[in-house]
Amino acid sequence: MTVFTLLLRTSRKLFFVAVALGLISGFANARLIALINEALGDAGSPSGVLFAGMVVAAVMTRVASQMVLGRLNHGALHHLRVELSQQTLNTPLRKLEQLGEHRLMSALKEDAFTISQALALVPTMFVNGALIVGCLTYLAWMSGRAFLAFALGLGLGLAVLTVLQARSRDSLMQARGRIDQLFHHFRSLWTGMKELKLHRRRGRAFISQQLEPTAAFIRDRFVRTSDVNAVSAALASLLVFAIIGMLLFAFPAFGALDRSTVVGYTLVVLYLQQPLDSMLSLTQALLRADVALRNVGKMGLELAEGAEPEGATSTxxxxxxxxxxxxxxxxxxxxxxxxxxxxxxxxxxxxxxxxxxxxxxxxxxxxxxxxxxxxxxxxxxxxxxxxxxxxxxxxxxxxxxxxxxxxxxxxxxxxxxxxxxxxxxxxxxxxxxxxxxxxxxxxxxxxxxxxxxxxxxxxxxxxxxxxxxxxxxxxxxxxxxxxxxxxxxxxxxxxxxxxxxxxxxxxxxxxxxxxxxxxxxxxxxxxxxxxxxxxxxxxxxxxxxxxxxxxxxxxxxxxx
Ligand SMILES: Nc1ncnc2c1ncn2[C@@H]1O[C@H](COP(=O)(O)OP(=O)(O)OP(=O)(O)O)[C@@H](O)[C@H]1O
The missing domain is CATH 3.40.50.300 (P-loop containing nucleotide triphosphate hydrolases)
Structure with missing residues (x-):
């Protein structure tokens, strides 16, 4: 299951309404950029009424899309928590004893939190996605040749980012595997508090030999993913400036582009930096949520495998x-x-x-x-x-x-x-x-x-x-x-x-x-x-x- 199937499962109707609103907002934003560019250029000023209309459309549909998706997100998270608890109650006791309380708790707390973080970013995704597509269309309309160079650069950047994300995913999976163990230690810390306090050496050994190595393993894997994220963000920004550099210095040297196209391109590419950054953060959050959802799915599956025909919660x-x-x-x-x-x-x-x-x-x-x-x-x-x-x-x-x-x-x-x-x-x-x-x-x-x-x-x-x-x-x-x-x-x-x-x-x-x-x-x-x-x-x-x-x-x- 992915974050999107989770949303679709919660309410197909709300999902499509939110997507449609987000797309309208994104395209309205892209049209606004085109209008600004036209107004700054020599080709004549576009209508102010059209500009105002686009501003209203872009803002209103963005708000509406985010409100609908907000409801959908929180509904999905609620559904996930309740469903997992319900499944737990319907699972035979012996099966639960074998799974262990720590695994269930880490799914209910850690995974649900990770998923909620990704869900919170989803509302802006459709707006930004549509904005990027709109801007790219406008760039292609302004100059086919420049767009080809731009698309090549973007494609190369995306390929590098995909390789980096795969590495990040491996580290995330390894870290997630140890989080169950960390929860196990947290539980021992709580239930064994008296014993650990009464015997300082045992307390120290518990921290240094058990809890700390597990926490350190998780820390190292997360540090690795945050390094990958930092490199990805730097690469994205490098890509934008490489394209701008090409537009400002390489193309004019060959006389390939006129000045107004260069100005228009630079404006749009600079404007694109923010939505591209936001999409990058979203893909990283989605990656983490994907790992969390896999774990919840596995747990859900494991729980369902032995579920009783008439569960404990039947009316x-x-x-x-x-x-x-x-x-x-x-x-x-x-x-x-x-x-x-x-x-x-x-x-x-x-x-x-x-x-x-x-x-x-x-x-x-x-x-x-x-x-x-x-x-x-x-x-x-x-x-x-x-x-x-x-x-x-x-x-x-x-x-x-x-x-x-x-x-x-x-x-x-x-x-x-x-x-x-x-x-x-x-x-x-x-x-x-x-x-x-x-x-x-x-x-x-x-x-x-x-x-x-x-x-x-x-x-x-x-x-x-x-x-x-x-x-x-x-x-x-x-x-x-x-x-x-x-x-x-x-x-x-x-x-x-x-x-x-x-x-x-x-x-x-x-x-x-x-x-x-x-x-x-x-x-x-x-x-x-x-x-x-x-x-x-x-x-x-x-x-x-x-x-x-x-x-x-x-x-x-x-x-x-
Ligand atoms: N959850 C479990 N997983 C694995 N083994 C278990 C589990 N619970 C009990 N056992 C094992 O089953 C055996 C019987 O345990 P049980 O708790 O039924 O004994 P009991 O007669 O109630 O003991 P006591 O008087 O100490 O409470 C023990 O040897 C124990 O190690």
Missing amino acids: PAERPEPREFRRLELVGVTHSYQRENEDTRFTLGPIHLSLTPGEVVFIVGGNGSGKTTLAKLLTGLYAPEAGGIVLDGEPVTDADRAHYRQLFSTVFAEFHLFENLLGLTSPTLEARAQGFLTRLRLDRKVRLEQGQLSNTSLSTGQRKRLALLTAYLEDRPIYLFDEWAADQDPVFKDVFYRELLPDLKRAGKAVVVISHDDRYFATADRLVRLEDGRIVEAATEAPPVPLEQRAPPSFSQERS
Whole structure:
């Protein structure tokens, strides 16, 4: 994709209107130059009304063209950002984990910025393009022979510039390849700030051995391109003066041109310098944008390759959220992480597991035994490589997976706390949320105003309680907590295992708890122990709670 296809894709109509207006403005400008030249010459003065008319036409159409293109540019950029974010949301989690956050961020920030810089220059391009064509036509009309010499010089200059631009492009591609890595270092700098500050030598080594060499590589490539740009600009200006020199000194020496043609030519060529300069800057910006668009396209493509048939952002109106289930079964599901070193490849499964409403299942096991991986498979964030998931007797297909995920409310160990309840809207929501805030002992810290949490700068344990609040408000049939209680104080840990979990059970929710708190293992209906990716112990299933015997949930009188 190029900047122009991006613009065309945004609005074909606006694009052609802007181009037409820009061309009219450019030709009007060229006509103005011809009029000025005629007025300065001996051939008689052209009409002042015509001159004024041309000025009005040139200025008005230029403004209109730039306004239309401005709308088009910003629309295209907006489209690019939203589309890429949407595609990201529709891409399977595993694929995103493999791509890496830094690559996505560098595309959304760096590439979008580069593209916006080029788009900002596009409006003047059509005006200048038409102006150059108009002036060249006028030059050809004034003298065919002089024009031939001029065209030869221009052609030669363009050939040299094309070679230089190709070199510039190579450097830009190399620099762009390393920008992802730079973003990776920026992320490490932010997340590892405490460690780097506490150990000066490590901090220095991080800068000098990792961040600085990458930044230096990018700097060198950009310096190379800016050198090429400087040489290109100098060459363009040399070309203009070479042509003027030829007109003023070489042609008169052979008596090839009369004086009025020489004056006219010099005037037009001098006038052409500004639009030629501007076109040169534009081609350089377009070159950078081209590299950025390639990267975005590649990312978009990579994202689209694995995109789910029913993405995460499909409208809920298409398929209502599942409000209950009878039985969920994992039948021989497996997942493995591909590693370069096959000896350290981790495989989870095959796992056979079932879940029914109103039971509390603990998944336990040592570090790295596969608990979180199992949670991702169970919740449909990972697709099983083998085996399958059966919901109420029906296998969950790839096309169902996004819908299947709507069964779950989760708080993962690595969770994100949104400051807004996003999509959770109901007139009574705030009143309910207020009740939960009191129960979670956060009422003095946080208020909920129009779906917005007043404060999320809290301790880790408190932030997890807020995440639990969101999960409560979602009120879904299955709850999954990944080491939720790990950051809670002993008192609230007890509240979690002895009050909150039984409450959810009474409400008929199926609750899956990943836990290392062996003191509380007895509170589970069922214990599933994992070791090196396999279930080594699974206590017998508790009989499912019949739907009619389920207690009304104390926290969910009304769904949002
Ligand atoms: N994104 C990933 N890419 C590659 N390997 C991974 C990834 N996530 C986990 N693993 C590997 O899979 C194995 C199981 O990880 P998992 O997070 O499921 O374990 P866990 O039982 O939840 O551990 P913990 O109790 O420490 O949280 C580990 O050996 C880990 O190295």
